[in-house]
Amino acid sequence: MVNLGEIFPNFTAPTSQGEITFHDWLEDKWGILFSHPADYTPVCTTELGTVAKLVPEFTKRNVKLIALSIDDVDSHNGWIKDIQADSQLTGEFPFPIISDNRDLAVKFGMLDPDERDKAGLPLTARCVFIVGPDKKLKLSLLYPATTGRNFDEILRVVDSLQLTATKKVATPANWQQGGDCMVIPSVKQEDIPKLFPKGVTMKPVPSGKSYLRYTPQPE
Ligand code: BEZ
Numbered sequence: 001m002v003n004l005g006e007i008f009p010n011f012t013a014p015t016s017q018g019e020i021t022f023h024d025w026l027e028d029k030w031g032i033l034f035s036h037p038a039d040y041t042p043v044c045t046t047e048l049g050t051v052a053k054l055v056p057e058f059t060k061r062n063v064k065l066i067a068l069s070i071d072d073v074d075s076h077n078g079w080i081k082d083i084q085a086d087s088q089l090t091g092e093f094p095f096p097i098i099s100d101n102r103d104l105a106v107k108f109g110m111l112d113p114d115e116r117d118k119a120g121l122p123l124t125a126r127c128v129f130i131v132g133p134d135k136k137l138k139l140s141l142l143y144p145a146t147t148g149r150n151f152d153e154i155l156r157v158v159d160s161l162q163l164t165a166t167k168k169v170a171t172p173a174n175w176q177q178g179g180d181c182m183v184i185p186s187v188k189q190e191d192i193p194k195l196f197p198k199g200v201t202m203k204p205v206p207s208g209k210s211y212l213r214y215t216p217q218p219e
Pocket of ligand 1: 145
């Protein structure tokens with residue numbers, strides 16, 4: 001298991017685009033590693049097609065994508081043709097799929113004990129690891145095999161992670177790019193004019209405490 005803020009461990013693995021060493025592959029970009037229960041499964045097929053269509057949005061945000069599934073590279077390459085046909089995609093598939101032999105799934109706590117393959121072994125759950133340019137884990141999500149992920153939400157959290165990495169704000173529930181943000185609790189009231197030239201609005205609450213501090217999204 002990797003905790004938030006820890007360096008995501010380096011590894012070398014075969015993929016549908018050749019062998020990669022994770023830290024070298026990341027370069028100085030953000031990275032999203034997301035796992036799948038198995039090749040040739042229905043929900044995964046829709047997920048990979050959806051992500052492939054969103055690649056331009058991730059690239060705009062300096063984010064590289066890499067999927068993982070416990071099947072061999074030949075299986076991945078055959079499955080990619082189905083994914084492309086299902087999502088009406090042509091050309092080279094835009095990101096690699098790691099061929100895991102269970103080592104990474106075990107190491108990173110990706111297994112779903114409720115879903116098993118034909119041999120009775122647990123399948124990989126739907127994990128998402130977002131790694132920053134400093135190679136540290138910034139966010140992880142873990143969905144069971146039976147629930148497909150919302151990749152618009154993954155884009156939204158990338159926007160929040162990238163904003164909050166450099167500005168002293170946090171993003172409220174259901175925030176979207178361009179929406180109002182909240183001043184983080186560690187910011188002292190006297191530092192607000194210097195840090196937030198667009199202004200801060202305090203929302204009164206029955207407790208009388210001054211912690212609901214809204215500010216327009218900083219540039
Ligand atoms: C799927 O990708 O459709 C799937 C895989 C394993 C269990 C349930 C669904």
